[in-house]
Amino acid sequence: MTVKQKTRDGIPEKYKWHLYDIFANDDLWKEEYEYILTHLAELEAFQGKLTSGATISECFSLYNSLAQRMSLVIAYAHLKHHEDMSLPRYQSMKDQSVGCAVKLSGASAFIEPEIISADESVINAFVDAQPIYAHYIQNLLRSKAHVRSSEVEELLAHAGEIADASYNIFSMLESADMKFGTVTDEEGREVELTHGRFISFMESKDRTVRENVFKTFYRAFIAHKNTLASAYYGSVKSDIFFSRAWNYPSALEASLFDNNIPRSVCDSLIQEVNNHLPHLHKYMALRKKRLNVDELHMYDIYAPIVKDADTKIEYEEAKDTVLKALAPLGEEYCSVVKRGFDSGWIDVYESANKHTGAYSWDITFGVHPYVLLNFDNRIDDMFTLAHEMGHALHNYYTESTQPFIYAGYSIFAAEVASTVNETLLTNYLLKTLTDPDQRAYVINHYLEQFRTTLFRQTMFAEFEMKAHEMAERDEPLTVENLCGIYRELNERYYGKDMIIDNEIDYEWARIPHFYNAFYVYQYATGISAAQALSHKILTEGRPAVDAYLEFLKCGASVYPIDALKKAGVDMTTSKPVKSAMEIFVELVDKMEGLA
16 A cells, blocks of 8 residues: 555644734735735835935835835745645745745835945935944945946846746756655555655665665656756856846855855865865764675665664654753743744644745744744654754744844854754753663764764855856856766765765755755854854853844844854854864764764
8 A cells, every 4th residue: 555645634733834824814915915016116216316314214114114014925925835836826826926026126126226326424314313224234335346226236136036947947846746656665565755755764774775765766856857957057057147247256255245254264164174074984984884784875874873763753742852952042932932832833744745844934024933844753853843943033033123124134144043952952862861772863863963964065065166166167067067076076075985876966956955056055154153152052051041042133233253253153263163073073983982
């Protein structure tokens, strides 16, 4: 008998998010959508008139009101679409929301060029009257060399909708159209293979199951390799187009500019990680030894190397454990986490055509955060819950403290909050678990967090850099080129004890983050900063917690490098990455002692 995915109707309501907290129904969404469209002309009427501080204030008041409404229109449409990506109604609403956002960007494109070209006295009058905008104006003036005329900025804003096409093609192909068929599980049952089940199968103790699932899964991507290569190449070319249009020397430096991240931070990360690759190779050799295999394949790297550890955990138990683990962050923080668990913030289980993976939605200003999971009762899913609630609480504190203009924050800062939660969960489990195999499993999970976050995400960043550099030299990104880059990186990162299976050459084709260029390196910097902050929270107590909560409240009101400095971590130095690597080395030695 084939075990099929549940439909959404089969999921109990208490495990679904409450999107009616944004809009009670689709009709109200449509009213808000149309309200924004009808008020664009009112915003456009300010064009050419930003000649006084008072007029700039009026213009910003209207723009921020429309942008805040727009954030909820986008959130509702996208989250409804992600519930079941095969439904045309919500595909259409999602596309309409994106189109509306592009129109708003076009209608407001004149604002920044006019402010940049305004007299200094006008800008000072505006900031004196509205001091909350001081950081925004400072950052805007810093970007003066990269802001084009109003006409060009409007054209570039409208081009944004076209630029999304590559990711939309990838997303619809991967999440809705691509099917993986069925595989045989450990009990001999035929089970439908899905994104959500893939990693669960990769953790199977049955090596034959792992190998079959691995090859079956990648067969689907290989079958669409040319389409996926074209989609990714289009995304890279889009990055290059916009970087050149805004006068940046490269797509990488364009991506770093907004958050004022020095390129040296990215380059130093890659250098430090490469310096420590021998320690990753040592871990791979240990994995090979503990699995007792003659050859270590790519389908072996997720398999637990601890025998007979009971690592299944139900969602309700996972919630309780996460709350206990986060206790060092204080009663207030934990009360908000519990509210999120109990008040429809989270969409918990996988269902047919649901968006894959997990995320916390960026901005739902004035409502509450939303988290998407595909919980499959694995200990890794409990860590994902802690991770995404870290994002959600970051959203909560930022949106509760900052005005809408600063409600967002960079991924550079975001991945710190999520990884602090994971690190505290690891610390709690190692203190409370008594079963030696379970403790060893958690140590290995911690090692895997370093492998997948610090090492693997840095490898991804290298892949992105090489792909963009090739395209910037007008070299085509063919299937062969992309697979060649990816193979060389895997060989270098994993070392001689790893067999680099041909299928893994195509892993680039399934990574959605590659469509948000130079996003992934921030996972690696995030885990490094998080290790330092977690240590301070656990050893210094209340003062470190207070400093950390102030970091969470900063939002975009300061640059992320400066926000982290407030919490006591300086990412412009190599110290956080080196310190994180010391923890990894210590964990490898500890696991080796258990072998």
